[in-house]
Amino acid sequence: MIKPIVRIAPSPTGKLHLGTARTALFNYLFARKNKGKFIIRLEDTDKKRSTLKYEKNIISNLKWLGLESDAKIERQMERLKIYQKYASKLLKEKKAYLCFCSAQELDEERQRQLKRKQPPRYCGKCRDLSKKEIAKLKKEDRRPTIRLRVPDDRGTIKLKDLIRGEIKENAGLIGDFVIMKSNEVPLFFFAGVIDDSLQKITHVIRGEDHISNTFNQILIYEALGLKKEIPEFAHLPMILNSDRSKMSKRKGDTTTVEDFKNLGYLPETLINFMALLSWHPRRDDQKGKEDKDEIYSLQELTSLFKLEEVGKSAAIFDKNKLDYLNGYYLRRLKNDELKNLICPKHLAEGWKCEDKILERAITLVKDRMKKLSDFSELADYFFEEPVYNKELLIFKKSDEIYTQRGLGATTEELSKLKESDWEKQGRLEERLRKVVKEEKLNNGDVFWPVRAALSGREASPSPVELLWALGKNESLKRLDKALEALNKN
């Protein structure tokens, strides 16, 4: 294969969406796999909604994911002259024409057609305006749009999609469509054709929602005399919400990469997750993997990826799987790496990154985290003394008397332990077992109340780990308080 040049063309009208990121990823994988180029291009022709803030958000989040452009990032609004030149060429060749219909007129026409159950399509009113008429309308200060004249005899447009095979559409169903707005700014699919051609884009890999635009674009290529430059197309399936609706920023839904980042998902997670939506490496291609797990780094994905293997049907976003993957990647992080990610962004108010206990808390809570933002909730008792209640302290298979004995004896035993021994979990465990044995108790009479006393929780790391993490002073303090609460009646 000749080295492909692909592009991701987001419009900066919102933050980087997961769907856009996935499209970017597939473009990137395809480019890298085939030693080609991956280019980011900003389609900012929607003047009302495009902002610099969103541009930055999109570019920086793509970068965060590891997807950087191999060429200068162009803005379409800075290339208006180019599009205007092409548009006037089309005008001159009568392949396009000025349309003076107002938005209101167009809308009324559409409504009429819809009422009559006809497909809405431009009627062609301005198709053959004479020079005189045009001059007159211009005098009235009407700002025209430019419409592409869809040839009456064009017939069936065929699109060879790399993922879906041949897709056909009858050109007769497509009315003459606007390529330049009345403010002389192109529509994205017109500008896109020109940019793709100028940037020598070989493959357009984008969302399925662009299939119908592709037919318009083919018509544009033909009108421009660029038929030979029509790139290959591949339309990726959509990502859907669990209710099967299009994944969008409706309230409550997490859809932007920034949101996932802020919640504490790692870029590796998102990459791994997105790649597995609509695609899975062939079994034969995976040496040594043997269907075991579905963990793939960006590098592995790059070597395994094949565009033709991408699925055709929409994929539902599954938060469970995302959380699983994130937990997996979090667990593989070294403790200090994890600390740097948690500090200071994911620490609850008042907690300090310098706190000595933080490192130990991290080692203990690590296995339990699905995302960085879980940390505060999972580890609060390391920083704040728990509130004690009697019921919690008593193991369900034990009772008050045994719990008092277990907790009391343990406190006494542990208070005899040297600070230096407190650093060794083995030593701590020895003592707990010793108490169980000497007092003729069950594990649950000792381990449970000690753990509950230290954490204030029904579920937590083991008492030995907590003793170790909290240190002698704090541990004994908590044990005493718990004992007090237990003796109160």
Place this chain on the structure above:
RNA sequence: GGCCCUAUCGUCUAGCGGUUUAGGACGUCAGCUUCUCAAGCUGGAAACGCGGGUUCGACUCCCGCUGGGGCUACCA
């Protein structure tokens, strides 16, 4: 409404006419471990939407239906 795309466990998917008692992952359930939770390990339940063809044979090919999605703007 019209046009287009699409259809394997709850979810993501493997399967590319016979090798399949349909495989894996997440989730779920049970067990092991165990003071609890998590992690880990072991095992289980769980799917080819329906109806016609084609064929010796169909999850795999074709058609229809049904379901789902997308598009139908001077948004992208």
